Structure formats: C-alpha cells, structure tokens
Amino acid sequence: MIDIKTQLCEEKFMRFPGGLTKAATFSFDDGVSADKKLIDLLKRYGLKCAFNLNSECFSGEYLNWHGRMPEEECVKTYSGAGQEIALHGARHLFLTKVPVYEATREICDNRKFLEKTFGGIVRGMAYAYGAYNDEIVAMLKFLGIAYARTTNSTHSYGVPSDWLRLDPTAHFTEPETKELTEKFLEDDPASHGKERDAWLLYIWGHAYEFDDFGLWDGAERYAKKIADTDGIWHATNIEVYDYVAAYERLVFSMDGETVFNPSARDVWLEIRGETYKIPAGVTISFG
Numbered sequence: 180m181i182d183i184k185t186q187l188c189e190e191k192f193m194r195f196p197g198g199l200t201k202a203a204t205f206s207f208d209d210g211v212s213a214d215k216k217l218i219d220l221l222k223r224y225g226l227k228c229a230f231n232l233n234s235e236c237f238s239g240e241y242l243n244w245h246g247r248m249p250e251e252e253c254v255k256t257y258s259g260a261g262q263e264i265a266l267h268g269a270r271h272l273f274l275t276k277v278p279v280y281e282a283t284r285e286i287c288d289n290r291k292f293l294e295k296t297f298g299g300i301v302r303g304m305a306y307a308y309g310a311y312n313d314e315i316v317a318m319l320k321f322l323g324i325a326y327a328r329t330t331n332s333t334h335s336y337g338v339p340s341d342w343l344r345l346d347p348t349a350h351f352t353e354p355e356t357k358e359l360t361e362k363f364l365e366d367d368p369a370s371h372g373k374e375r376d377a378w379l380l381y382i383w384g385h386a387y388e389f390d391d392f393g394l395w396d397g398a399e400r401y402a403k404k405i406a407d408t409d410g411i412w413h414a415t416n417i418e419v420y421d422y423v424a425a426y427e428r429l430v431f432s433m434d435g436e437t438v439f440n441p442s443a444r445d446v447w448l449e450i451r452g453e454t455y456k457i458p459a460g461v462t463i464s465f466g
Contacts, residue, residue: 213386234292336378
C-alpha cells in the first residue's frame, strides 16, 4: 500500500534539456534594419529568437515602414545568423479581413519564399497585427504550421498548450515586463510544490521600437542579465515547440513507473523530486 507522502509526489513534470526548469525565447517581427543590431546583441549573449518575415514587402512604400529592408539586405542579414526564420504573411495582411482562400495564399506564398531563400522547413509564424480566428487557425493546421504567435500577453510563464494560439508572456515595452523577468530569473519553479511546472519566458516586439523609444542601452542590460543567470535553456520558438512535442509523445506504463520515449530526441522529466533523462528510443523505469 502506498503511503500518502509518496502519493503526493507521483505527478510528472516536464523539464527542459539538461533537466532545467526554465526556458527563454524571443520573437521579433517585420524584417527591419534594426534587426541587425538586435542579432548582434543576441549573438553576444547567446539568446535565441524567431524573426517573423514578410516576403512581398521589399520595395516601394513598404520600405518607408519602420526601416524595412530590401530583399538582398534582408537575406544577408538573417542568413547564417543562428536564429529562426518564421512566417508573418507575404504582404502583412489582416488574415481575418480577406477571404480564407486569399489568407491561405498569403501563408503559402510566404512559406515557399522563405524556405527557398533561407533553406530548411519553415513551420513557425506570428500573426500580422495579431489577427486570427478559428477559421484561420484551422487553415494553418491544414498547412502544417506548428505554432502561430498572437499579441495577447499572458503575464505568466506557462508552456503553451494551444500552439496555434500561442500567447506570449509580454511585449518588451510593457511596464510589467521588468517585474516578470526579474521573478523569472530569481524564482525557482521547483519550489512551488504541486505547481512546479517548467516555466517559459516568451518576449516579443519589433526591433525598431528600440530606436523609437531609445531602449538599446536597456536591451543590452536586459540581455546580459538573462545570459548571466544560470539554469535557463535559450532556444528558438520552434526548438521549444519541438521539445515539448517530443515530451508529450512519452508513453507510460499503467502503473506510471515505466516510460518509453518514441521520439528522436532526449527529454527530461521530474518525478518524486528526481529528474530523469529519457533518451531517444529508450524505455526506462523510475527509481
């Protein structure tokens, strides 16, 4: 017979690579020239970001919009930058203000261009203007989009459960962002008893806002503070998605004491205060 002390510790909690309890990721939109400075900052401190790009906004009046880059400059900026390239619609349309077939073309054209230009498979996205509805979400799922970021701040650190309605923690200019970040860095999810789930800090914005509001010095201090804090997994949006997807594929025995990892990547979990690595393709027993 199991005693109550043991029973209260049977819950299983996802842990990030290496058994870490926290992860941080960023998301910046529109393909603007200020992204060059931001990429240098991210590289300097080992931080990871998704850059959400349009594919038909490289000329004419578009270039007057917050310093958007022409195509050649855009390609040079992001190629080999070590960051994620993600969708933002071909023309930055309100997807909810056009027929769904036009919205579909907006995403397909954007994806084909980015994949051809930068290589690889592009599966992530941020909604232009934060606009979406159930019909758009269904369309993205049909097209194989893994996640789509909204502009709805949660002011929390929950790992997403609805990835096509991916709500970020906060926009970096929000007054709450400083306090949210400090708590994220200083607190330990593992100290929260039955609420010891892993934390994800997800910050988004536009790099031109650093210029508009004179925030580059603050951005440097912010990046350094995060980088200097141990115990955080720094990952792109799609890396977080793929890791969580692998964790969610774990197969447990009926008594919960044995687990099989059918995915191609190692994952970590905590049970009864112990953290276990479950290698790809391996079955292990706890204890």
